[in-house]
Amino acid sequence: MKKIIYVISWVVLMLIISFIAHALIEMRLIDNALATGVTLNLVKLYGVSVCALPVWLIYLLPLLAIGLGIWAGFFFWQKVYVEHLLKKIINKK
Numbered sequence: 001m002k003k004i005i006y007v008i009s010w011v012v013l014m015l016i017i018s019f020i021a022h023a024l025i026e027m028r029l030i031d032n033a034l035a036t037g038v039t040l041n042l043v044k045l046y047g048v049s050v051c052a053l054p055v056w057l058i059y060l061l062p063l064l065a066i067g068l069g070i071w072a073g074f075f076f077w078q079k080v081y082v083e084h085l086l087k088k089i090i091n092k093k
Contacts, residue, residue, distance in 0.1 A: 003081075007073030011066055018065035026052050 029052050033040050042049035043058065051058055 003077055006077050007070060010073035010076070011069030014065040014069035014072065015062060018061045022053065022058075022061050025057070029053065 030040070032038075033052075040052045043051040043053070043055055
């Protein structure tokens with residue numbers, strides 16, 4: 001149970017970082033478009049322009065965040081809990 005919560009926490013953290021990255025990339029893209037005079041094709045949802053990023057990037061960022069969160073959760077679980085526990089067991093002998 002503790003391992004599942006640990007991995008889910010990493011996924012949530014990576015999703016938050018993904019949303020921050022999304023905002024920073026979009027701000028940079030809009031600033032660049034305003035400076036150069038380029039017209040952006042905005043993604044529309046229900047007739048309202050919601051995002052300046054390409055559609056593939058809108059979906060790629062959260063998918064990468066979920067994948068990296070799962071990987072990081074298992075990787076650091078191994079480093080923090082399993083290897084630390086093994087060191088404790090070895091040092092007791």
